[in-house]
Amino acid sequence: MSQKSEDLEKKDDSASGRRKFLKLGILTAGLTIAGGGLQKVLSDEKDPEPKESGTKIKVMTPDGKLVEVDSTHIKEHDHCGASRDESRQGIPGKKYVMVIDLSRCKNALKCQKSCQKHHFLPEQDKWLKVYKMQDNEEASPYWMPKPCLHCDKPPCVKVCPVDATFKRSDGLVLIDNERCIGCRFCMAACPYSTRTFNWDEPKQPDNRACNEYSPETSNPRKKGTVEKCDFCPDMLKLGKLPHCVTACPNGVYYFGDANEDSVCNGDETVRFRQLLKDKAGYRYMEALGTEPSVYYLPASNRLFPFKDAEPEGEEKHS
Amino acid sequence: MKEIIKPVNEQEAIEMLHRYNEDLLPQKFGMAGKLWVTILCLVIAIGLYNYFWQLKLGLTVTGLSDTVSWGIYISNFVFFVAVSLVGSLITAILNLLNVSWRAPITRISEIIAVSGIMFAGLIIIVDMGRPDRILNMFLHGRIQSPIVWDVIVVMTYMTISLLFLIFPLLPGIAFCRDRMTNIPKWQHKMYKILSFGWTNKKAQYEIVVKAIKILSVLIIPVALSIHTVTSWLFATTYRPGWDSTNFGAYFVAGAFMVGAAAVIAGMFIIRKFYNRYDEYITDKHFDRMGRMLVLLSFVYLYFTVNEYFIPGYKMKGDEGEHLKELFVGHYAPMFWMVQIFGMIIPILVLLFPKGRKPVPIFIMAVFVIIGAWFKRYLIVIPTMLHPFLPLQxxxxxxxHYSxxxxxxSITGASLAGALLVITLFIxxxxxxxxxxxxxxxxVPHDTIYEHLNEKE
Structure with missing residues (x-):
């Protein structure tokens, strides 16, 4: 009997011992977290300096200066676009615009090929289309390249129920494909047939430079979500032109910054407003009030005679 | 068929109550009923199987494309919202106007409303590319999107409709709980839970009557807004055929019309398959509902003329091309069939008293319902095929879209599901x-409270 009660006591003891130990553990853990937090505050939220290796490497800064830095400070440039949150911020001070000179286009489709390649798009999904247009029966037909117009009053952004498509401070309209619910209201709202949808699981190559999704690269593409031309923000960030602009052999596309008042088609850089003034620039369907960032120069004094391609679809007067 | 006779004394009133109690208990289904339920379940099973594949493979199993990105899922959604509007029409409006023949048909209209709005909510999820992200609607919802407005009003309407169904039903459930003895245990338990402790007290009735009054007022603006907001999903875009200020009123008018037709069809079927119900759902009810359907059809005709005649007069650019396609083009056969069978013929038939007898009015109601479904097809699909830029x-x-x-099968399953909910309710x-x-x-109120639940 006494043996039993002793046993019970022991059990009780060990149980309370366990409790004590647990309490101590929680206290220690709490203190560690608090201490860590305090340390972080005290150290002004700076990571501790890595030890210098002593090996110096020469690098060029964006403004062209050659500087020497320690090798430990060098991180390989991340080709992936910015994170989903960062992608919502535009590049500061910029207001991107495009001017498409219809008098230079001969439907070479190099722009489209380059776009398809760099965004890993299959044949049926075209973010950039070149339309055969004819304004009326008497007018002569012409080719009209049409990317996303990145409207300043975008109807697609207005109707999105979850803020998956958004307008940035630099004028770009992008899509967060990890938030999109696939309701396709934006496709119905866009008057320019710009948006495409991933009806099934997109087939995409494995050899991409980056496998992490970013709204700035629109890749990897996501099933059941909407996508469209994004003006290549990953290129813009590096100070480069979008792929369609650099691929065009005829200098159809001018791209640039309205704040700087300059646009460049790869060959020449000109004043944006002067170009519109000189060549009577206009915006497609101005009457809708969507205020596109893409301007067109009329198809007059053409560089090439209009040569019909095999019919891609029924003709329609716009 | 017996005439409605008002009770002269207490004894007669009690006898009347007892007779209702005997006649109006839910009845067991015969062969036809069982076969009907089996067919509905089969259709639902096929739809669910296909939806499983849609979830797995994506919306690629549909005929949708980047051009026609909204198809029959959306037109079916609009149809469901339209049908569900009827609950407010029959129950609330007739209640507020104190119309003297409404009682036998209010519950039919309410269950059609509840099941319609439930399946509207379900079918819109079926249309989503990423149903797994549905919570984003609440986590990141943006109030400037008409879809968010629609979610808000549809959920509000669903709640009010459910309350509107349940409050007057409480005495009925309690009645089933106390009176139906040889039923399976689960059924008895269901009645017990759903009757919420109803004991036929006067005070309880007073609360219910008050609640119904409040809900009758509340439900009317919400019901109008569900279909108005649904029309705005289209009217807030620039597309030819949708860019119309007439759309809200046009949609609401059409919804009232198809809803009234749905109630007529329901009345006819219940009366046919349940014994002794022709004493309660009488020819007079069909006649009155027929008159109402004619009136609503005329209202719809008025808005239809506004919707097509005025743009048709101008034939403005892209709008004109869209209209040509409807009037004389690819969609002309469907367009004219819908106008003639879904509106003109029902109006002509129901204008005459002979046309408002149960059988012809039932046939006209079915015409209106089928016409209404295809009408919504014509609202969604042809417009999607006519964007501003050429299809190149x-x-x-x-x-094309087919x-x-x-x-x-998924659309069929949603329709079968709605019918199954209504069937099981009945x-x-x-x-x-x-x-x-x-x-x-x-029958005086006090007699009802005292004698409603007793046996003869």
Missing amino acids: QIPEASK ATFAEW RYFPIISIWELAEERG
């Missing part, structure tokens, strides 16, 4: 509200 540089398949079998709950009927036929 897209795959051949994106230049729904695939998967799409039809099987297990009193489809005519006994106490409201007694009240309408002049």
Whole structure:
């Protein structure tokens, strides 16, 4: 009997011992977290300096200066676009615009090929289309390249129920494909047939430079979500032109910054407003009030005679 | 068929109540009923199987494309919202106007409303590319999107409709709980839970009557807004055929019309398959509903003329091309069939008293319902095929739209599901509200409270 009660006591003891130990553990853990937090505050939220290796490497800064830095400070440039949150911020001070000179286009489709390649798009999904247009029966037909117009009053952004498509401070309209619910209201709202949808699981190559999704690269593409031309923000960030602009052999596309008042088609850089003034620039369907960032120069004094391609679809007067 | 006779004394009133109690309990289904339920379940099973594949493979199992990105899932959604509007029409408006023949048909209209709005909510999820992200609607919802408005009003309407169904039903459920003895245990338990402790006290009735009054007022603006907001999903875009200020009123008028037709069809079927119900759902009810349907059809005709005649007069650019396609083009056969069978013929038939007899009015109601479904097809699809820019540089398949079998079967399953909910409701709950009927036929309130639940 006494043996039993002793046993019970022991059990009780060990149980309370366990409790004590647990309490101590929680206290220690709490203190560690608090201490860590305090340390972080005290150290002004700076990571501790890595030890210098002593090996110096020469690098060029964006403004062209050659500087020497320690090798430990060098991180390989991340080709992936910015994170989903960062992608919502535009590049500061910029207001991107495009001017498409219809008098230079001969439907070479190099722009489209380059776009398809760099965004890993299959044949049926075209973010950039070149339309055969004819304004009326008497007018002569012409080719009209049409990317996303990145409207300043975008109807697609207005109707999105979850803020998956958004307008940035630099004028770009992008899509967060990890938030999109696939309701396709934006496709119905866009008057320019710009948006495409991933009806099934997109087939995409494995050899991409980056496998992490970013709204700035629109890749990897996501099933059941909407996508469209994004003006290549990953290129813009590096100070480069979008792929369609650099691929065009005829200098159809001018791209640039309205704040700087300059646009460049790869060959020449000109004043944006002067170009519109000189060549009577206009915006497609101005009457809708969507205020596109893409301007067109009329198809007059053409560089090439209009040569019909095999019919891609029924003709329609716009 | 017996005439409605008002009770002269207490004894007669009690006898009347007892007769209602005997007649209006839910009845067991015969062969036809069982076969009907089996067919509905089969259709639902096929739809669910196809939806499983849609979830797995994506919306590629549908006939949708980047051109026609909204198809029959959306037109079916609009149809469901339209049908569900009827609950407010029959129950609330007739209640507020104190119309003297409403009692036997209010519950039919309410269950059609509840099941319609439930399946509207379900079918819109089926249309989503990423149903797994549905919570984003609440986590990141943006109030400037008409979809968010629609979610808000549809959920509000669903709640009010459910309350509107349940409050007057409580005495009925309690009645089933106390009176139906040889039923399976689960059924008894269901009645016990759903009657919420109803004991036929006067105070309880007073609360219910008050609640119904409040809900009758509340539900009307919400009901109008569900279909108005649904029309705005289209009217807030620039597209030819949708860019119309007439759309809200046009949609609401059409919804009232198809809803009234749905109630007529329901009345006819219940009366046909349940014994002794022709004493309660009488020829007079068909006549009155027929008149109402004619009136609503004229209202709809008025808005239809506004919707098509004025743009048709101008034939403005893209709008004109869209209209040509409807009037004389590819969609002309469907367009004119819908106008003639879904509106003109029903108006002509129902204008005459002979046309408002149960059988012809039932046939006209079915015409109106089928016409209404295809009408919504015509609102959604032809417009999607006419964007501002020409259909170029897209795959051949994106230049047309025809729904695939998967799409039809999932849509069919949603329709079958709504019918199954209505059917099972009729099987297990009193489809005519006994106490409201007694009240309408002049049985004094106190007699109802005292004698509603007793056996003869």
